[in-house]
Amino acid sequence: MSAAPPRLSVRDLSVDFVGDESVGGAVRAVDAVSFDVGAGEIVGVAGESGSGKSTLAQAILRTLPPPGVVRGGQVLLDGVDLLGLGAASLRAVRWKKLSWVMQSALDALNPVLTVRAQLDDVLARAEGPSSSSPAARDARAMALMADVGLPPERLDSHPHQLSGGMRQRVAIALALALEPALLVLDEPTTALDVVVERDLLRQLLSLQRARGFSVLFIGHDLGRIAQLADRIVVLYAGRVAEIAPGRAFRARARHPYARQLLAAMPGVGVEAATLRSIPGAPPSLRAPPAGCRFHPRCARASDACVTTAPPLVSLSGGLALSCHHPHDVHGR
Ligand SMILES: Nc1ncnc2c1ncn2[C@@H]1O[C@H](COP(=O)(O)OP(=O)(O)O)[C@@H](O)[C@H]1O
Ligand SMILES: [Mg+2]
Structure with missing residues (x-):
C-alpha cells in the first residue's frame, strides 16, 4: 500500500433533506459516510436507486440543492475541506482540480x-x-x-x-x-445503450490510465462498477455496507447485501441486471428499520441485527465492513 495521502477523503459525511412535519420531517439520505479516493485511483460507489448516491456526489461537489443540507463531516480534497470553503475559494478549486459529469449531459451543455x-x-x-x-x-x-x-x-x-x-x-x-485531479461521474452512461456505454467506459478508462487522474464513479450496477473500479463502496439506505477491492469483488464480497445483489444479477456482459431482483425493497429513509437497515431483507439476520446497527469496522488496506454476520472471503 502506498503511503501517499488520499486525493479525496470523505469523513463522516451526513446529509439531510429537510422537510416540515407534514411530509414527515427530515430525511437522512447520507449517514456518516467515510471513504477515500487515492491519487490515480478509481473508486466506485454502488447501491440501489434511492440509496443516497447522487446526494453523496452533490454534497462532495457542493452542488446539493435545497432542501438538502450537509449536517456534518468533511470532504477533504488534497487536505482542504471543501465544505468550509467560501464561494471564491470553491470556484478556484473547481477550475483547478475538480470536475464532474452527471447523469443527464443535457444539463451540462448550452x-x-x-x-x-x-x-x-x-x-x-x-x-x-x-x-x-x-x-x-x-x-x-x-x-x-x-x-x-x-x-x-x-x-x-x-x-x-x-x-x-x-x-x-x-x-x-x-x-x-x-x-481535473478528480473526476466525479454520477451514472454517466445510464441513459445510453449497452454498446455505447461499454465503448464510452472503455475510452474513459484508457484516458484515466494515460492521465492518472482520480475517479469517483457512481452507479447502480454493482457488478459493472466492480469491474472497472480499484475499490468499491457499497451503499445501503444511506450507509456504507462494505468497502472492498473492485477486482474479484464478485467472488469475495462479504456483506450479505452485496452477495445477494451480485448473485441476483446475470453474468458479466448480460444486460437488464436490475437490483430489484433481490427480495423486498430498500427501506424508506423517512422510517428506516432499527438495527441494521438491511435486516428485513437479510437471510443471515439474527436478533442482534434487529436491535443494533453494526458499526462500520475498518479492515486493513482501506477496506471496511458493516455487518454482524459477514460472509468470509470464500462466500461462506
Ligand atoms: N429533493 C429531495 N427532497 C427530499 N428528499 C430527497 C430529495 N432528493 C433525494 N431525497 C431523498 O434522498 C434519498 C436518496 O436520493 P438519491 O441521492 O437521489 O439516491 P440515488 O442517487 O442513490 O438514487 C431518496 O431516497 C430520498 O429519500
Ligand atoms: Mg442518483
Whole structure:
C-alpha cells in the first residue's frame, strides 16, 4: 500500500433533506459516510436507486440543492475541506482540480452554442488572464474530441444535433478540458445503450490510465462498477455496507447485501441486471428499520441485527465492513 495521502477523503459525511412535519420531517439520505479516493485511483460507489448516491456526489461537489443540507463531516480534497470553503475559494478549486459529469449531459451543455464554442469557453476560462491563442485552444479542443472518440466535424454541431451518447462524450470532454485531479461521474452512461456505454467506459478508462487522474464513479450496477473500479463502496439506505477491492469483488464480497445483489444479477456482459431482483425493497429513509437497515431483507439476520446497527469496522488496506454476520472471503 502506498503511503501517499488520499486525493479525496470523505469523513463522516451526513446529509439531510429537510422537510416540515407534514411530509414527515427530515430525511437522512447520507449517514456518516467515510471513504477515500487515492491519487490515480478509481473508486466506485454502488447501491440501489434511492440509496443516497447522487446526494453523496452533490454534497462532495457542493452542488446539493435545497432542501438538502450537509449536517456534518468533511470532504477533504488534497487536505482542504471543501465544505468550509467560501464561494471564491470553491470556484478556484473547481477550475483547478475538480470536475464532474452527471447523469443527464443535457444539463451540462448550452443548447445555443456549438461544441467548439463551449470547449473554447471552458479552455479560455480555465486559463484565466494568461490565456493562450484561439488557435492553440482550437487545437486543444480537437485533441479533446479525439480523446472522447468524437470526430472533429462534431465541433460545429449544436447539442440537439448529437445523439445521447455523443452529448455524454461532449460533457466528458468539457470535464476533461479542466485537467481535473478528480473526476466525479454520477451514472454517466445510464441513459445510453449497452454498446455505447461499454465503448464510452472503455475510452474513459484508457484516458484515466494515460492521465492518472482520480475517479469517483457512481452507479447502480454493482457488478459493472466492480469491474472497472480499484475499490468499491457499497451503499445501503444511506450507509456504507462494505468497502472492498473492485477486482474479484464478485467472488469475495462479504456483506450479505452485496452477495445477494451480485448473485441476483446475470453474468458479466448480460444486460437488464436490475437490483430489484433481490427480495423486498430498500427501506424508506423517512422510517428506516432499527438495527441494521438491511435486516428485513437479510437471510443471515439474527436478533442482534434487529436491535443494533453494526458499526462500520475498518479492515486493513482501506477496506471496511458493516455487518454482524459477514460472509468470509470464500462466500461462506
Ligand atoms: N429533493 C429531495 N427532497 C427530499 N428528499 C430527497 C430529495 N432528493 C433525494 N431525497 C431523498 O434522498 C434519498 C436518496 O436520493 P438519491 O441521492 O437521489 O439516491 P440515488 O442517487 O442513490 O438514487 C431518496 O431516497 C430520498 O429519500
Ligand atoms: Mg442518483
